[in-house]
Amino acid sequence: MAAEAYPRFWKELREPLPLETNEPGVFAAGDLHAGAMNRVAPAVGEGSMVVWLAREYLALT
Numbered sequence: 001m002a003a004e005a006y007p008r009f010w011k012e013l014r015e016p017l018p019l020e021t022n023e024p025g026v027f028a029a030g031d032l033h034a035g036a037m038n039r040v041a042p043a044v045g046e047g048s049m050v051v052w053l054a055r056e057y058l059a060l061t
């Protein structure tokens, strides 16, 4: 999805990374994000994703 699709909340020129919030470099994993499945397995999986995604974010900055 193009960055123009987030004119109100997303100010960066790039597209947000998966699980990235409207605050660049801040990720939401587990129960706290909208539409969460409220199960242990996805919370753990998303947490492990964010380890990799944080490295991706740092590589962009």
Ligand SMILES: Cc1cc2nc3c(=O)[nH]c(=O)nc-3n(C[C@H](O)[C@H](O)[C@H](O)COP(=O)(O)OP(=O)(O)OC[C@H]3O[C@@H](n4cnc5c(N)ncnc54)[C@H](O)[C@@H]3O)c2cc1C
Pocket (backbone or CB within 6 Å): 029, 030, 031, 032, 037, 038, 039, 040, 041, 043
């Ligand atoms: C009674 C009950 C039974 C459940 N049974 C199952 C089940 O059988 N199978 C299943 O898959 N899922 C079950 N779940 C759901 C599962 O527990 C959650 O989906 C999972 O724990 C979510 O993990 P999380 O890391 O997102 O959040 P959490 O496990 O809630 O972790 C969030 C952590 O952040 C801490 N925290 C909060 N605010 C702050 C702050 N300001 N500063 C620092 N730390 C903070 C909290 O203390 C907590 O330790 C159950 C949930 C409940 C309540």
